[in-house]
Amino acid sequence: MPLIALDSLPEQQPVEVECNLGGDVESLILFRRDGEVQAWMNVCPHAGRRMDYAPGQFLLTRDQQLVCAVHGATFRLDDGACTGGPCRGQTLLAVAVEVRDGEVVLV
Template sequence: MSSLNPREDGGLASLEAVADGAIVELEALVDGEPESVLVHRSGQTVRAWLNICPHAGRRLDWAPGQFLVSKAGHLVCAAHGASFSLADGLCVDGPCKGESLRAVPVTVRDGRIVAV
């Protein structure tokens, strides 16, 4: 797990700013380093991972904040097509099958997505 430093306003974003089912990209300090983080909202649940594919270390989005999602509802890496479960970040198909995205611990508090 990584530690994530919230911005001065105490969170990464408001929950309302992320549509239900959406995947957004944010920049946040993770272990003290600025990192691209992808955030997925499912109802009141929010999960976040580093925007780094475990296959070859590329970003998962094809343009900043633009993510591919398969018909099965998996996040698809734009580089070589690895598919990841949005429930747990596990690669379920593709060149890094069995590996996982690096989780960034977040939760929702008072309508804000915050680090835990």
């Protein structure tokens, strides 16, 4: 299922998309770096809340870590690991995606 055109994804800027996963509409975070795209559920492992402060608007630290807008946990965007805050040591739930014919698709 196409999620977004690769050209619509800026480098090193998290982007929120919604998709149908198992019959439910879910929010995903896409992150493009060096032409590769990773995806995680937009669900914080601390309290299960969305991490954007407004739909699709994410806070980042100066060193490009994602900040959960609810209680401030920080996450590396190369592996989704929480590096600080109430869920330190936990990891965002990864979603398998790939780039096919110029589009980011669920695998």
